[in-house]
Amino acid sequence: MTDLMTRRFSFLSLTSASLLAGLLLSTTVSADSTEDAIQYRQSVFHTLAWQFSPMGAMVKGKQDYDADEFQTRAERLALLAQLPWEGFIAGSYDGDTDALSKIDTDKTGFEKHAQALMDQSQTLSEVAATQDFAKIRVQFAATAKTCKSCHQEYRAD
Ligand code: HEC
Structure with a gap:
């Protein structure tokens, strides 16, 4: 019993040691990791835009306003908005x-x-969440503005 536990313990510490080595490796900048970082942030933005478009269609009256769908997509957007930034690593601008x-x-x-x-x-x-469409439209525009102003300054057209 004790033997088994000891063995399991040493297996675990071995696993975390290799995990740590993996993490350390991934922080060194190589061609592969910069490509990964570029792909990572682009796919987050792509996912983010996928959630954003139907909300835009609802706000513009091109799609019927569905309060539950809008809320779900807005919650997803708020979560996704936290993700792209770690993909902007040194050396990833070529x-x-x-x-x-x-x-x-x-x-x-x-x-x-x-x-x-x-x-x-x-x-x-x-x-x-308030389902007040007039307020939602105003806040959607404020959010869309943040996309545009960052793209104007930091993204090639
Ligand atoms: C703080 C800056 C910033 C904000 C805010 C921002 N973006 Fe971007 N976005 C970028 C940059 C930089 C790129 C280029 C990424 C690359 O090519 O490596 C990009 C790329 C994209 C792309 C192209 C992804 C691809 O497949 O190549 C889409 C779509 C996009 N953004 C949508 C949005 C939307 C929608 C919002 C707002 C809800 C938004 N972005 C907010 C900086 C931003």
Whole structure:
């Protein structure tokens, strides 16, 4: 019994040691990790836009307003809005990306824009829960503005 537990324990510490080694490896910048980071952030933005579009269609009257669907998508957006930023790592501004290297030299400015999206989308999910369509439209526009202003400054057209 004790033997078994000891063996299991050493197996566990071996596993966490290799996990740690893996984590350390992934923080060194290689061509592979920068490509991964680019793909990661692009796929988050792609997923985010997938959730965002139907809300836009509802706000513009191109799709019937469905309060539950809108709320679900707004909640997903608020969550997704927290994810892209860790993909903006040093050395990931060349290659198959539209992200400008200015992101690396003007981190404070970029983070301000990222924070604006996180804040506005969080507010959107709260306003969506009230199901007050007039207020929702205003808050949707405020959220969409954060996409546009960051793209204008930090993304190649
Ligand atoms: C803080 C800056 C910032 C904000 C805010 C932002 N984006 Fe982006 N977005 C970027 C950058 C930079 C790229 C380019 C990423 C790349 O190519 O590596 C991008 C790329 C994209 C792409 C293309 C992804 C692909 O497949 O290549 C879409 C779609 C997108 N954003 C949608 C949105 C939407 C919708 C919002 C708002 C709800 C938003 N973004 C908010 C900076 C931002």
